[in-house]
Amino acid sequence: MSSLVRVETQDGVAVIAVDNPPVNALSVGVPDGIIAALAAGAADPGIDAFVLLGAGRTFIAGADIREFGKPRPPGARTIFDLIAALEASPKPVVAAIHGTALGGGLEVALACHWRVGVEGSQYGLPEVKLGILPGAGGTQRLPRLIGVEPAAKLIVSGDFVPARKALALGIVDALVEGDLAAAGTAFARQVVAEGRPLRLVRDMNDKLAVPDGFFDEMRRSIARSGRGQVAPWRCIDCVEAAATLPVDQGLKRERELFEECLASPQSKALRHFFFAEREVAKIPDVPKDTPTRPVAKAAVIGAGTMGGGIAMTFANAGIPVTLIETGQEALDRGLATMRANYARTVASGRMPQATMDKAMGLVVGTLDLGAVADADIVIEAVFEDMAVKKDLFGRLDDIAKADAILATNTSTLDVDEIAAATRRPEKVIGTHFFSPANVMRLLEVVRGAKTDKSTIASTMALARPLKKVAVLVGVCDGFVGNRMLAGYMQQALFLLEEGCLPQDVDKALYDFGFAMGPFAMMDLAGNDVEWRIRKHREKTKPPPADLRRSALPDLLCEAGRFGQKTAAGWYRYEPGDRTPHPDPTVETMIVENSARIGMRRRAIGADEIVRRCLLPLINEGARILDEGLALRPGDIDVIWVYGYGFPSYKGGPMFHADQIGLPDVLAQLLRLESEQGRFWTPSPLIVRLAEAGQGFSSLKVG
Ligand SMILES: NC(=O)c1ccc[n+]([C@@H]2O[C@H](COP(=O)([O-])OP(=O)(O)OC[C@H]3O[C@@H](n4cnc5c(N)ncnc54)[C@H](O)[C@@H]3O)[C@@H](O)[C@H]2O)c1
Structure with a gap:
């Protein structure tokens, strides 16, 4: 048996656990392990059914992207072999899902007879984001399981679906609670007890009807967002094949279009980008275990264009934030702009009123600079004027907590010169947000000559709750961007x-x-x-x-x-x-x-x-x-x-x-x-x- 897959028998059910940390990717060896477990269980009269699940924190989160396009060792089984084995199983297979079932992971689950999930689990076919398409039957099975329209939307957008929505759509048959192996086993036992016939998604054909012109409309809807790209269009082609061709022909078509996408320069570029985005957090001289300073409270100085957006970013993350201005009128204007921005999002239906109220409830406006005293991070977003900034940092130095992060949002000024206005230049750093700050994902974190490692690590770590992508840059005119x-x-x-x-x-x-x-x-x-x-x-x-x-x-x-x-x-x-x-x-x-x-x-x-x-x-x-100046x-x-x-x-x-x-x-x-x-x-x-x-x-x- 492969070391990547473990099997335990519970109550006549073989629980097959994929154990390939961190995300149980379908690396070489994983399909072999599952196939072997299915074969052993099929031959064992003491086994009535199977449960397939992931050990650790998730179900199979997807293919192993690092193996894309690389040759497999001879004899190693593929996801296709695995799917064939699952669908050929003479005994029921139940996928029991926690964490994420994405891409190849969801495709494997779709080849099981039933699927159960837990609260908090997520489902999706995000291949399009890597410039490819679900190439192991996802584009053919998902439309058969949940209907063409919702499947097309999921496949073309690459969006994830939370557990309850997955249940409503029919991606999972039930949500279960408690120990996953036990819950999966109980579901499998029930299937056996009821003598339910094995249910193969590939054989379902009753949800494939679409309104006239559906695919034309779908293509029109991505004319702008999908311009110049290959994968989103090929995804639609595949779903259209699912709706119009017998399943085996549809699978063949999917395979051809998958190969076309995989070979495209766009897919190469998107895979590069996927890794680049994960790499930015790695800073050679600031190791992962560098102590970080928790940020429970923030202060933002200046309620102009940027200050307001930055305050919204903190409030959206649930972090209380004090917004400080020099005059009542500017403060009122800043707060009103924030409120109006939220109200627009609420009016468009993209945010519940309660979320807006909660966010605005976390923002306190004041004219008193003394209010920075309890902040863990202070972000300055006042006029782009060195004299104003130096004066301000000098005063902050007297008021802010000794270990607070003192950040400047300057876009052109020398962070080292600003830091020199304090007695703690090691705590000063640049946080260069982009406009509109509550929308744009990028955050350039500007490392000054004296910024210490903990300040860097803490500021980089803050990006996660703030839902930003932080990139560390050095001090120079205009920074990197x-x-x-x-x-x-x-x-x-x-x-x-x-x-x-x-x-x-x-x-x-x-x-x-x-x-x-x-x-x-x-x-x-x-x-x-x-x-x-x-x-x-x-x-x-x-x-x-x-x-x-x-x-x-x-x-x-x-x-x-x-x-x-x-x-x-x-x-x-x-x-x-x-x-x-x-x-x-x-x-x-x-x-x-x-x-x-x-x-x-x-x-x-x-x-x-x-x-x-x-x-x-x-x-x-x-x-x-x-x-x-960039790593x-x-x-x-x-x-x-x-x-x-x-x-x-x-x-x-x-x-x-x-x-x-x-x-x-x-x-x-x-x-x-x-x-x-x-x-x-x-x-x-x-x-x-x-x-x-x-x-x-x-x-x-x-
Ligand atoms: N606007 C952008 O696109 C952008 C992008 C990135 C960075 N930045 C930088 O962000 C900073 C702010 O830019 P902005 O566009 O928001 O400017 P802004 O003019 O819209 O806002 C600045 C605010 O700071 C207030 N202010 C001035 N001195 C103050 C003080 N001592 N204490 C408290 N409040 C004070 C002003 O009343 C004003 O409301 C600048 O450093 C700018 O270079 C701007």
């Missing part, structure tokens, strides 16, 4: 000077897969914000006179076009509507500007637009890696997917660069450098890796 963004935006502007209009650039990058193009993004964020920063920098840190820069964003702001907030920016907007409409006034401004600077406008294709905007990302990302290329990818809407199915800018091939990236940079100058000078890391025939993925950490 915005530093890379600068070159991307600059090229977008130069493209306007050379012949494009905002809608051309935005369309090319939207079609590449970005959530939105750079000009729509600037209009959303407010063009005046950068304008103010630019004017300040011109005084404090003037750029070299020979550096190419575009006058367009200044011209736009001088015309009062701040973006959505003024209903006019790079686009025009109808009142109360966020849809960008191309504006002839902007076109005139752009064309006149080109004439003024002596630029002959030319037609520029989407390929060139994408190349011009992405290469600076890759080049700057490489410099950031070389300077040690891994994958960390940069996570920042760009969660912070800037880079398509996850292209893996992030660094993974994408490897897909292009660094020698090719280098050649493109060198060509642009010879045409346009030193903006394009390749980073030394790209030169080194390209010459060695390697990619970013070859970089080792720690």
Whole structure:
């Protein structure tokens, strides 16, 4: 018997337990173990039925992603062999499910005759999130079990279903309580006692009818969210096959489409991203067992755009938060904005009123800075002004608990300089939230020169309850995300000077897969914000006179076009509507500007637009890696997917660069450098890796 599978007999029922921690993945050896147990039990007259369950914290949580696409050792049985053995079992098999039954795990459960689950268990076929589809019969069996419509929704979205909903849908036959093996055994005994005929999901055909046009409508519904992707469309094709073909043909079709998805670059990219997202928590010099400081109470200073969103993030996590302002009016405005944001979510049906009331009940507004005294973390989100921040941190130092985390949400200022305003720079850290802070998943955690390990570990750990993805970065201008963004935006502007209009650039990058193009993004964020920063920098840190820069964003702001907030920016907007409409006034401004600077406008294709905007990302990302300001290329990818809407199915800018091939990236940079100058000078890391025939993925950490 395989060491990954244990069998115990209870009351004439063989309880087969998969014991492959941490998540009982279907690694090599697991199918063999279960198949052997089924065979032994079939031959044993003392066994009437089987219960299949997971040891430890979960049922089979899925396939072993690390084994994808790798050859199996000769003779090792697959999930297909396992499913065939389950369906061929002459004695009833009951899957008893706790934890999660996902992907291959759920597909195995669907091959059992019955399924029972416990409260708190979760079900899903999330393969689409890895750019593939459920390839072991999930797309054929789930529609047969619960009906085509709910199955299609689950398979195409990859969403999880909680236990009660799984019961209502019919994914499980019953919810059970108490010891799982005992409850599963009791269910199996009942099946035997009642002499129920074995029930195979593959033979169920009574739930396959769909309304006319169902699949067309389904495809229309993912036109936007699934654009450019392969897997969601193939998922629909598979469910359509389930509804229209005999089961064996449907299974064959599923297999073909699975292979197509698995071989696609998108699936490779999404698997990379899956691991990158899990890797960000690993910090070589901050080991896993570094003591962390629990955060039971938070204080946020400044109730503006960011402060309000950050306070909502804490309240949503059930952590009481004090919101501190300098004036009553600003405080009232901040609290009212938060309330209005929640109310919108409630009105849309996505949040119960009680949840809003509970969250708002955790927020206390005050004008008294002394209120930070009982906070475990203080997050500063006041004006982006070094003098204001230093003064504030000096005062916080006198009031906050000795071991409190003192965090700044600055997006451009030097965290070390802010830390130096306190007597405890080791407790100071950057928490760079993205706007809107209650929505955006990314959190750049900025490690200062003196930040201690416990402060880093505690802040990174806080990401989990806050439902953020935290990525550790070092101190530099713009940190990682915005530093890379600068070159991307600059090229977008130069493209306007050379012949494009905002809608051309935005369309090319939207079609590449970005959530939105750079000009729509600037209009959303407010063009005046950068304008103010630019004017300040011109005084404090003037750029070299020979550096190419575009006058367009200044011209736009001088015309009062701040973006959505003024209903006019790079686009025009109808009142109360966020849809960008191309504006002839902007076109005139752009064309006149080109004439003024002596630029002959030319037609520029989407390929060139994408190349011009992405290469600076890759080049700057490489410099950031070389300077040690991000730990891994994958960390940069996570920042760009969660912070800037880079398509996850292209893996992030660094993974994408490897897909292009660094020698090719280098050649493109060198060509642009010879045409346009030193903006394009390749980073030394790209030169080194390209010459060695390697990619970013070859970089080792720690
Ligand atoms: N807006 C963004 O997209 C964004 C994104 C990331 C980071 N940030 C950073 O977050 C910080 C806040 O930005 P914002 O956009 O929310 O600004 P904001 O102008 O909307 O809000 C700042 C608030 O701080 C209050 N304030 C100023 N001094 C204070 C003090 N001493 N004590 C208490 N309150 C004080 C102001 O009254 C104002 O309400 C800045 O450092 C900014 O760089 C902003």
